[in-house]
Amino acid sequence: MINEEYKKMLEGKSVIRQLSEFATARGKEIGYENVFDYSLGNPSVPVPEKFTEVMIELLKTKSSMELHGYSPSLGITSVKNKIAESLNKRFGMNYTGNHIFPTTGAAGAVAHALRCVTKPGDEVLTFAPYFPEYNLYVNMTGAKLKLVPANTEDFQINFEKLEEMLNENVTALLINTPNNPSGAVYNSKTLAQLSELLNSKQKEYGHDIFIVSDEPYREIVFAGVEAPYVSKFYDNTLSCYSYSKSLSLPGERIGYVAANPRCTDAELISAICGQISRGIGHNCPPSIIQLAVSEVLDQTSDMSVYETNMNLLYNELTGLGFSCVKPGGTFYIFPKALEEDAVSFCQKALKYDLVLVPSDSFGIQGYFRMAYCIDTEKVERSLDALRRFVKENY
Amino acid sequence: MINEEYKKMLEGKSVIRQLSEFATARGKEIGYENVFDYSLGNPSVPVPEKFTEVMIELLKTKSSMELHGYSPSLGITSVKNKIAESLNKRFGMNYTGNHIFPTTGAAGAVAHALRCVTKPGDEVLTFAPYFPEYNLYVNMTGAKLKLVPANTEDFQINFEKLEEMLNENVTALLINTPNNPSGAVYNSKTLAQLSELLNSKQKEYGHDIFIVSDEPYREIVFAGVEAPYVSKFYDNTLSCYSYSKSLSLPGERIGYVAANPRCTDAELISAICGQISRGIGHNCPPSIIQLAVSEVLDQTSDMSVYETNMNLLYNELTGLGFSCVKPGGTFYIFPKALEEDAVSFCQKALKYDLVLVPSDSFGIQGYFRMAYCIDTEKVERSLDALRRFVKENY
Numbered sequence: 164m165i166n167e168e169y170k171k172m173l174e175g176k177s178v179i180r181q182l183s184e185f186a187t188a189r190g191k192e193i194g195y196e197n198v199f200d201y202s203l204g205n206p207s208v209p210v211p212e213k214f215t216e217v218m219i220e221l222l223k224t225k226s227s228m229e230l231h232g233y234s235p236s237l238g239i240t241s242v243k244n245k246i247a248e249s250l251n252k253r254f255g256m257n258y259t260g261n262h263i264f265p266t267t268g269a270a271g272a273v274a275h276a277l278r279c280v281t282k283p284g285d286e287v288l289t290f291a292p293y294f295p296e297y298n299l300y301v302n303m304t305g306a307k308l309k310l311v312p313a314n315t316e317d318f319q320i321n322f323e324k325l326e327e328m329l330n331e332n333v334t335a336l337l338i339n340t341p342n343n344p345s346g347a348v349y350n351s352k353t354l355a356q357l358s359e360l361l362n363s364k365q366k367e368y369g370h371d372i373f374i375v376s377d378e379p380y381r382e383i384v385f386a387g388v389e390a391p392y393v394s395k396f397y398d399n400t401l402s403c404y405s406y407s408k409s410l411s412l413p414g415e416r417i418g419y420v421a422a423n424p425r426c427t428d429a430e431l432i433s434a435i436c437g438q439i440s441r442g443i444g445h446n447c448p449p450s451i452i453q454l455a456v457s458e459v460l461d462q463t464s465d466m467s468v469y470e471t472n473m474n475l476l477y478n479e480l481t482g483l484g485f486s487c488v489k490p491g492g493t494f495y496i497f498p499k500a501l502e503e504d505a506v507s508f509c510q511k512a513l514k515y516d517l518v519l520v521p522s523d524s525f526g527i528q529g530y531f532r533m534a535y536c537i538d539t540e541k542v543e544r545s546l547d548a549l550r551r552f553v554k555e556n557y
Numbered sequence: 558m559i560n561e562e563y564k565k566m567l568e569g570k571s572v573i574r575q576l577s578e579f580a581t582a583r584g585k586e587i588g589y590e591n592v593f594d595y596s597l598g599n600p601s602v603p604v605p606e607k608f609t610e611v612m613i614e615l616l617k618t619k620s621s622m623e624l625h626g627y628s629p630s631l632g633i634t635s636v637k638n639k640i641a642e643s644l645n646k647r648f649g650m651n652y653t654g655n656h657i658f659p660t661t662g663a664a665g666a667v668a669h670a671l672r673c674v675t676k677p678g679d680e681v682l683t684f685a686p687y688f689p690e691y692n693l694y695v696n697m698t699g700a701k702l703k704l705v706p707a708n709t710e711d712f713q714i715n716f717e718k719l720e721e722m723l724n725e726n727v728t729a730l731l732i733n734t735p736n737n738p739s740g741a742v743y744n745s746k747t748l749a750q751l752s753e754l755l756n757s758k759q760k761e762y763g764h765d766i767f768i769v770s771d772e773p774y775r776e777i778v779f780a781g782v783e784a785p786y787v788s789k790f791y792d793n794t795l796s797c798y799s800y801s802k803s804l805s806l807p808g809e810r811i812g813y814v815a816a817n818p819r820c821t822d823a824e825l826i827s828a829i830c831g832q833i834s835r836g837i838g839h840n841c842p843p844s845i846i847q848l849a850v851s852e853v854l855d856q857t858s859d860m861s862v863y864e865t866n867m868n869l870l871y872n873e874l875t876g877l878g879f880s881c882v883k884p885g886g887t888f889y890i891f892p893k894a895l896e897e898d899a900v901s902f903c904q905k906a907l908k909y910d911l912v913l914v915p916s917d918s919f920g921i922q923g924y925f926r927m928a929y930c931i932d933t934e935k936v937e938r939s940l941d942a943l944r945r946f947v948k949e950n951y
Contacts, residue, residue, distance in 0.1 A: 274838030414844030444668030450808030
């Protein structure tokens, strides 16, 4: 029989999807270049040329079996070793290939990591504003996602609320830095304080509390911003990464879980992920993509456009009187709306062909998200619409 | 805290993996070419050249965003349409792209399909001998896998036992034709009888009973063997396919679920799979692989070697007095061992560098599996070892 629980999930309409559909439909009327579509976080810059070269080289030179044969169930050893080396060099860690489990992007990484360190009924805490897909990742494990209210001053952690919400049932915290949707990057002070708090709570409760650290935007950090590596601060950390943003290949579904070598059962995490993977039929990211990415680990796409766009928008928005925390990274900005009801605010913006996402689905009211992974030229043209929208409505 | 349930799964040693490790280790001593390794079902023939050409062409001509951008969450529309067309043409079905959900191989397909049509506590029936990974796919959904004993005469369905085991809690049957490990292909009579039985039981119980049909070997069928399309016989069928075997690219993780257009909620199956996928972080097979495979849908690798190998082995085995059902397809053969204890039988064979897999993990005792997806030249060399093994031990 059709599973009713999954069937019911179809009824929930995604606001972001609805907005994106509006943008597409409107684009057919007036030309998509005239719709200022800030709804979707789809990287807008090309993959590094080297990636394409490596792919073609692999296809031309490797035997079919080497290239397209089954990857070992825990990932290709040479690929995992290279990822470990790269992380060690960049962040002063001590990973070996055994601590790395390749996944289908950060989504796969977070879903695997959560299953690894929770059991049904456990509580997982995350922080507003947050990526709404977290609800699905956590619900599907049988654990419960609880939302720690935002620190709206700078979108670092609201420690007062976090301490109130920590209890014996919490076995994992799911954090996301640089953050979607706020653009905030947790600084060393935040991470040190978080580590100290969790270490003391682990002792108090007599059990592990893991940080599942969702880091797909790790490489998109703006000038002068410190972006410390979460796992350096706290042993029980599973770092979840994706090459979707740094190499602009979200469709190829490639990322990993990296288990801190000092975490509980560090040597088993990858093997446990392998068991989870077997059960859901995931069985490793595609071989050729694993092999190709391992040749360009320390490259990124040219992501300077994101910082250019951020500065344009930040300056315009604050000039227009918006209250806005300046993003430290990502390709999102998260200003306060000019009325309490962000949904109504974003509805009005649509009349100016400005597609903004109200903050309600990110777990906080009264804000909106702009995903500025679009051409700078379009950002520039949107500023006039933004000015007219504000002037005529507020 | 580390999930103890998954951790415990690490204790179970896979017999196949142990045998494969033996083969590798022994290969280091005497040269792998001298180990007659019949343990693993890894395709041994190259991908069609056209696949490689298409991949290179895509990389050279498509824009980065077209090629590597996010696939729609239910798969790339043009790819799904082409798969539907190809199935309609070959099997006289009426699929549209909406009935197709691209997955990471047949493993992903079966795992998604099972979640779609069962809920925790339901019973799923499968037939001995069976692929042991089914335990994981079913257990992870919370349903229970029950094993219908084999029909050892021809490895078609044991209907007497099936009728005994059908009850109100059964919501799905998981079948695999052509079958791993037996090589049997269900004929029209079997499928018609199965359909009739299930239709009557659906009426009796007042609920759907789905067939989840695992078909990765659909294209490997030998001369003169009828291989009817399961979904033609029974409306509530979800066909689960993989290109791993037909195109020899198991590492690229590409397959699909095809929902029979006449099944219950046919228009929703793909969308429900999409919800399941979000929760496990799977989010579609890689874009470039979807696009490339869609250009070679009706091609296969040159798989004649499998039939050549099958005939060599079948003739030798029956000549040596083995009782053996002649495989209709796949690259497996499943003879009766020459002693009751198949584990002991296969242990003795190792002394002749013959790596055979005892049947116990396939849900039946006293048989062994040979995966003959290896070079014919090696099969030929192995025959002498086989003869010596039998002569000196039985």
